[in-house]
Amino acid sequence: MRAIQVSQYVKGPLDLKVTELPTPSPSPDNYLIEIHSAGTNFFDLLQIQGKYQHQPPLPWVSGAEFAGTVLATPTASPKPKFKVGDRVFGASQGAYATHILAPEIALLPVPEGWSFEDAAGLFVTAPTSYGGLVHRANVQPGDWVLVHAAAGGVGLSAVQIAKAKGATVIATAGTERKREVARAFGADYVIDYKQPTWPDEVKKLCAAHRKGNGKAGVDIVYDPVGMIEQSLKCVAWNGRLLVIGFAAGKIEKVALNRVLLKNVSIVGLHWGQYAKHEKETVGAVWKGIFDLVKQGKFRGTAFTDESFVGLESVPRALKALGGRETWGKVVVKVVDGKQSKL
Numbered sequence: 001m002r003a004i005q006v007s008q009y010v011k012g013p014l015d016l017k018v019t020e021l022p023t024p025s026p027s028p029d030n031y032l033i034e035i036h037s038a039g040t041n042f043f044d045l046l047q048i049q050g051k052y053q054h055q056p057p058l059p060w061v062s063g064a065e066f067a068g069t070v071l072a073t074p075t076a077s078p079k080p081k082f083k084v085g086d087r088v089f090g091a092s093q094g095a096y097a098t099h100i101l102a103p104e105i106a107l108l109p110v111p112e113g114w115s116f117e118d119a120a121g122l123f124v125t126a127p128t129s130y131g132g133l134v135h136r137a138n139v140q141p142g143d144w145v146l147v148h149a150a151a152g153g154v155g156l157s158a159v160q161i162a163k164a165k166g167a168t169v170i171a172t173a174g175t176e177r178k179r180e181v182a183r184a185f186g187a188d189y190v191i192d193y194k195q196p197t198w199p200d201e202v203k204k205l206c207a208a209h210r211k212g213n214g215k216a217g218v219d220i221v222y223d224p225v226g227m228i229e230q231s232l233k234c235v236a237w238n239g240r241l242l243v244i245g246f247a248a249g250k251i252e253k254v255a256l257n258r259v260l261l262k263n264v265s266i267v268g269l270h271w272g273q274y275a276k277h278e279k280e281t282v283g284a285v286w287k288g289i290f291d292l293v294k295q296g297k298f299r300g301t302a303f304t305d306e307s308f309v310g311l312e313s314v315p316r317a318l319k320a321l322g323g324r325e326t327w328g329k330v331v332v333k334v335v336d337g338k339q340s341k342l
């Protein structure tokens with residue numbers, strides 16, 4: 001197989017190289033999958049530099065998210081969930097490769113009608129946003145939801161899920177192009193959060209369009225950036241502020257008196273740990289997402305302004321992701337469908 005193997009940590013993505021490695025053999029516990037598309041994540045950039053919390057012993061193949069076709073089922077499994085030829089997506093170490101081994105728990109079926117490119121970016125973003133908005137913040141029809149970094153990977157999922165649940169969405173993003181994308185995925189209002197007065201813009205919108213309690217601000221804040229402190233200025237009584245991530249690079253400290261005075265909740269979400277602590281919710285979240293897909297209320301968010309074809313384009317894709325130049329999920333097409341053996 002061909003793969004991006006890391007034998008020593010690199011300074012940046014442009015130092016990564018594609019190499020030839022033995023194709024993995026079918027295994028007792030894992031599916032062998034031919035990868036068609038790989039999703040990029042910011043943590044890939046940290047991992048190749050040795051700066052991530054999960055660093056496998058060197059050497060290892062980079063990349064985590066993928067979509068592809070089952071080439072072999074686990075040899076020790078009498079009743080595998082997927083059969084040879086099934087289209088699957090998932091996450092496992094080593095996605096920047098033509099082949100990967102992955103356990104059943106890390107795989108899901110590619111939704112009907114979906115491309116591998118769109119499916120390769122689904123495994124992390126969609127459940128993070130669904131779990132946060134539906135299971136943690138209890139989004140309801142009529143709620144107003146403020147989604148920060150709304151054109152990012154988790155942001156675009158959050159916009160779609162909030163809309164599908166009957167909410168009104170105010171989206172923030174740092175460029176005109178990103179605000180245009182947030183609108184195209186359903187946001188009702190967009191705001192440039194690089195302007196320091198953005199909380200006033202949110203308050204103005206709520207005062208103009210909402211009734212009663214809602215005149216003071218939004219009901220839910222979805223925050224993958226680290227903007228809880230400022231968002232407290234424009235949240236309504238009983239509001240919920242979801243702590244999703246710290247894309248801006250700083251972990252905030254919040255004055256708790258404001259949480260008390262506004263009668264709001266600050267709610268965290270650690271999606272990756274649900275498989276360990278709350279397995280039943282993992283199934284419920286994916287059922288909710290697949291239902292929205294079937295109803296045509298949730299679509300793939302693969303970045304389309306530029307294409308990344310072949311493993312050789314992984315360094316360029318990761319550089320673009322790290323440079324904050326992209327929107328949605330940056331996906332690399334690993335194998336051209338015509339070259340596939342299936």
Ligand SMILES: NC(=O)c1ccc[n+]([C@@H]2O[C@H](COP(=O)([O-])OP(=O)(O)OC[C@H]3O[C@@H](n4cnc5c(N)ncnc54)[C@H](OP(=O)(O)O)[C@@H]3O)[C@@H](O)[C@H]2O)c1
Pocket residue numbers: 042124125128149150151152153154155172173174175178224225243244245246247248249269270271272321324326327328
């Ligand atoms: N809690 C969980 O379980 C969970 C799960 C998945 C991801 N996350 C976290 O959620 C965050 C976002 O993930 P993502 O996949 O949506 O990432 P992404 O696609 O790279 O989007 C991040 C967005 O954050 C904004 N941003 C603000 N300040 C930034 C900065 N200094 N550098 C880079 N971007 C900045 C950018 O939008 P603008 O240019 O519009 O500002 C960018 O589009 C990450 O911190 C990730 O670790 C958490």
